[in-house]
Amino acid sequence: MGFEYAPAPESRSVVDIKSSYGLFINGEFVDGSGKAFKSISPSTEEVLAEVAEADDHDVDQAVKAARRAYNRVWSRMSGAERGKYLFRIARIIQERSRELAVLESIDNGKPIKESRDVDIPTAAAHFFYYAGWADKLEYAGYGPDPQPMGVAGQVIPWNFPFLMLAWKIAPALACGNTVVLKPAETTPLTALLFAEICQQADLPPGVVNILTGAGATGQAIVSHDDVDKVAFTGSTDVGRAIAKAVAGSRKKVTLELGGKAANIVFDDAPVDQAVEGIVNGIFFNQGHVCCAGSRLLVQESVAEEVLAKLKRRMSTLRVGDPLDKNTDIGAINSAEQLAKIRELSDIGEAEGAGRWSPKCDLPDHGFWFPPTIFTGVTAAHRIAREEIFGPVLSVITFRTPKEAVEKANNTPYGLSAGIWSDKGSRTLWMASQLRAGVVWSNTFNRFDPASPFGGYKESGYGREGGRHGLEGYLK
């Protein structure tokens, strides 16, 4: 093995990062009242920009702007006209896709091939999809005259910053809501670029407000009395806290939380495809994926073969510069996340699981973690129970389909699952038994605006995408 690749970095010249950013309230950028914080590149640790932190007062201003826009403009506009704004936004995203992709990779650390081929095009598709719903809501199955909720408070994570923004804003606007959205503390830049896109689209001021900040800002948004709808994607712990914070209020809540998906490989699976699926399932986006296939359940009779092929495939993965078009695995998003991945991996080793990573050179600066698998993992191990949110796979074996179901469902989470088999009846039976919101069979980590996404159990409630994604934004 050992192909040498010359570096093939994407040019950064397409992006223009300002030295500091304010908050986007009522259609314009304003200074925040809180302290500014820095957004750094996780692959180099260089400071990219200073970003304003929104405090309670800023949140109040943004909610007021959203309420005004809702009352005076957005709720009165016909669905067809709202839809046209969304179509415009979709087109501008496509027009500026290279810029968005490069900026996303710089700020988040993900490989350019993913931001370019997945995040940004899927975000544009999401706006395009929901644009078409805006004037058809009475056909969506939520009553003959569905109404918007009002002001939506939305808090999104750092793993797919721009795509998650699209998942939140597109259905909200299509249904006639106005929004106050907070991007994650470590990845605010593409959301701030989206504010510019709203300006280019001449979106009425106040319909979209973008507030940067950390946990306190998010808390202020979701608990604001004049917010009617709360949408959150992130960890189960924060989701729990939000559910408690809004208890007793009339706010409608959708939560898309953590996962510990089983990716189940049967002895009749097409092994090479399955290995690609395992790699995609856990190493896509550095494993910073709530629906990542972080538990490999492999049938005992083929475990040796699958593991050998998996290891061989893993040794060809290239870890490094996110802007390099050949990079498979980019940087871990933050020092904090890296510490968490290291800690849980060390615990995996201490609890007796066998740790393996291919030989790979990691860059000197930035936050990096090699693709890693643990074998001999049992249900009691913490690496089999807790979401690691990194490129770490726990391998568990099983003998019968029933045992696979038992093991797969033995988790408080229920976001996604994978099945690899050539036998249709078994695949369909497995799919019916797995307590998870998305089941990929003979594929993994597929996303589409038309396809509902969301969890069972402690992976949250509500669906994003498809007709189902409208429900959370209508009453």
Place this chain on the structure above:
Amino acid sequence: MTRIDVRKTYKLYIGGAFPRSESGRSYAVNDARGRFWANASHASRKDARDAVKAARAAFGGWSSRTAYNRGQVVYRIAEVLEDRREQFEAELRTAEGLTAAKARTYVEAAIDRLVWYAGWADKIAQVTGGANQVAGPYFNHSAPEPSGVIAVVAPSGPLLGLVSVIAPAIVTGNTTVVIASEPHPLTSITLAEVMATSDVPGGVVNILTGPQAEIAPWLASHMDVNGIDLTGVTDDELARNLEIEAAENLKRVRRPGVEDLLAPPALDRMTTFLETKTVWHPMGI
């Protein structure tokens, strides 16, 4: 000599059986005129936990029955209830002091509600699920599945209220632990007798009687309960606290609100306790 009537002991309904509360407690229930009617069981934490266990045990079998079969079972409840109309009309008059006409309206509405929900069993997936047109060579399909074990705080109307919260939860495959109307628990236990003779498998519906404020928190905080329906909670503070407890394992919560139970229901009583599962499979030759 007038004949001395044989009075019924009102117990709980757990796992298809009628046990007394393990606590040995009961509370006096009066009729609409304030006269002693009977003692109802005062369910304990242990009873609530036993009921959840029974509901969990019943979930696998009930949820994997065909929708057609679940529809027939719910329809069967309506049939048996229809047979016992007079008994329920009399009970409602005694319990709530309703006029004969009012009592008949409620009993008939309860029966008709069961028939309405029975018909949904094998249609809800067609209405709430379907094919998703993804941009790629994939078969992609969404369908609803039951959330699991649902705790229900029933509203005070002992028959229509109870039917309105139980039928939509079970017809889709959930199993339930219900806290009956606190002021009118006896009719709920009579309804349990209907369930017990309607081919409803033991554990699919479990009914507890006793103080809502005491029992509901145990169910709201129970980690093996997947959803909670707060329809019968009228105290805002209690509702808020139950929602906070329910957040611990992200239960699906139906919040209380003012509803006219005689009005035709919407789908949301079913959809609140349904999960959407989306399955992808590549297409190719």
